[in-house]
Amino acid sequence: MKYLAFAAGVLTATAAWADKPELTIYTYDSFVADWGPGPQIEAAFEAVCDCDLRLVGAGDGAALLARLQLEGARSDADVVLGLDTNLTAAAAATGLFAPHSVTAAFDLPIAWDDATFVPFDWGYFAFVHSEGLAAPANFRALADSDLKIVIQDPRSSTPGLGLLMWVKTAYGLEAPAIWEGLSDNIVTVTPGWSEAYGLFLEGEADMVLSYTTSPAYHLIAEDDATKTAAAFDEGHYMQIEVAAKLAATDQPELADRFLAFMVTDAFQSVIPTTNWMYPAVTPDAGLPDGFGTLITPDRALLVPAAEVPAMRDAALAEWLAALSR
Amino acid sequence: MVAAIILGTVAAVALRAEGGRGLGPADWAAIRFSVLQAVLSATLSVALAIPVARALARRSFPGRAVLVTLLGAPFILPVIVAVFGLLAVFGRSGWISDALGLFGLPPLQIYGLHGVVLAHVFFNLPLATRLILQGWRDIPAERFRLAAALGFAPRDTARWLERPMLARVVPGIWAVIFAICLSSFAVALTLGGGPRATTVELAIFQAFSFDFDLGRAALLAVIQIALAGGAALVALWLSPFDGTGGGLDRPVRRWDSGSAGLRLLDAGLIAAAAVFLVLPLAAIVADGVPGLMRLPPQVWQAAAVSVAIAAVSTLLLLALALPMAWAAATGARALPEAAAMLGIAVSPLVIGTGAFILVNPVADPFALALPVTALVNALMALPFALRILIPGARDIAEGQGRLALSLGMGGPAFLRLVLLPRLRARLGFAAGLTAALSMGDLGVIALFADPDTATLPLQMYRLMGSYRTEAAAGAALLLLALALAAFWACDRMGQRHAEA
Incomplete structure (x- = not known):
């Protein structure tokens, strides 16, 4: 019964972190992959938040939203990261999301004034x-x-x-x-x-x-x-990828802190060479070499x-x- | 119980539905296309498998055992890997198109209904061959000896021995392949060339995630089940219930190798099937070797998870399939098999979603990801296992059942002395198929997975999803090797005392 050993491993790993608050983020699969942005962002946020960040791959695009609708208010998710502007209207209509309080100088080709969704790349x-x-x-x-x-x-x-x-x-x-x-x-x-x-x-x-x-x-x-x-x-x-806080989260403050962290250099500088998209806020060090050769x-x-x-x-x-x- | 699990998940999805808009013309078009391509694929797979199986049954040659093992390979590949293997051979810039180009001819046009059918035949022809070959093996050696003594020509052998056997096994195999092609999604869309090739499974996906219309998703899932279940019932009703009769388990010797022409025909058939089978596999190997060196460590970890899941699925499968096969052989004939057919007829997305809805209120789905995956994989493999086991169980019930009864042999003794030893080769084949299928299936893990429990197919998709095509090809090769090894090991274990 090898899977019992696996299950036990997962349980003990969870128990070890039980004394710290846990922030669960649902996102798409390639974000959590070991070569994606996930691991670096997890390490960077855990260094400042005194919490355990749990990134969960829960399907791409519309499937991610469907998953949240399926779980409804019972969902473990505190934040969803990876919806895009083609989905935000449908997402907002579900009533599952709470307004954000992030202010940032976004480097997007359009003005951004959405009260619920915060862009992280495009x-x-x-x-x-x-x-x-x-x-x-x-x-x-x-x-x-x-x-x-x-x-x-x-x-x-x-x-x-x-x-x-x-x-x-x-x-x-x-x-x-x-x-x-x-x-x-x-x-x-x-x-x-x-x-x-x-x-x-x-x-x-x-x-x-x-x-x-x-x-x-x-x-x-x-x-x-x-x-x-x-x-x-x-x-x-354009595709603008966004994140939002779940209204039913049990970690509202931590979720707000994550959304604020998301538009800082520590997060944004990881994006270009792991997610291969433009960061929503250009880091101080600018874009990596090679991005200058792209068509604009x-x-x-x-x-x-x-x-x-x-x-x-x-x-x-x-x-x-x-x-x- | 099997039916309850499967129907329960569908019901769970249906009950979560809120309103919805019913079926539109696009859904009906999807149903029509699904049925059309599944009928073509199943018919062609079986029609081509019969002569190949006959050739394999009456010839022996060096490398035959390897070829018979390789027959399991395409079926257990993750679909996307197989599609890329096929395209390397038949695609617009594949080997055949390149060769045509040398003569100034246009590239092969693989995208369309024929491409979908070609891919499904690639998946299912080897499986059908292997299952039909099993039918030949079940004809007792004494029959062939008698046929030789009576001076049967190949035509007579076909009439008195082979055709009755085929009539018993072929309808069931056709139904299984029909059901599996019916729920095709990625193959049909990728090779179909466009939205004309929309299948029910894609319509279910669309209803679920594009429209979040759970009612329509469940309705489509029920239609899919009804179509596959209907095909299964018709097939079982068509196939006569009489067995080949018992024998003394002597090794089969064939005296009807026939004329040089017949030998040439068989050699040609075997060679053609082998080339059709091996070329795409060779392309996968050639593509994967460079990537094998560049696999991230997490891929190896995922491989270990996949092997563990495959082991658990296989044990679960054996625990489910043996009693069901015995029940089907002795009494309630069509019921267990029809219940098992649900396993492939129902959309993996619906099973996964339903399981998720059921598990979510009582437990953390992530903690249960691996057990649920193992269970669902076992359920998916069940129809194939029953196809393999039932004919053998039936022969035992007829051949040894009464004797055991008259000897007053109890259940455990019968199991140990008669059923298990006599079903050994079939159990090995069924276990091998399950282990390999479970290893290669993306399945429900995609709905449940957190980063720590990714399986090998999931990691492969993640590599593909982040531009790492080369490493993904390496992971695909690793997956192919592991699945084949698991298949080979179980299959061999079953056949140690039997002639392959």
């Missing part, structure tokens, strides 16, 4: 390709080209939903026509980002929907300067959070209709 969606490719300058040029792309399904993936909103924001009523034009460029639609990016690296497509910051990973971690993102002249849709879109596109739910369902119906032919 990025632009973009199509990533290898160098030497004559990259298109917008969706129309992409649709007219023979280039093959891999995208993610908006129903199961955050970037997939981002692309949906990107096309809808940039083209409005013309969005269905754009999708019809793109349909012969799309090699396939994957359930998540990992599969799509893997297919691209295997050479199954010329371009993949990812982030403008993706080339920074290859440059900094692999010393590979051959990946770039295509700049689109209609602008790039002229126009940042973002649908106001409150308008997302209505727009999302209409855009999804158009997407399904255009690609199901």
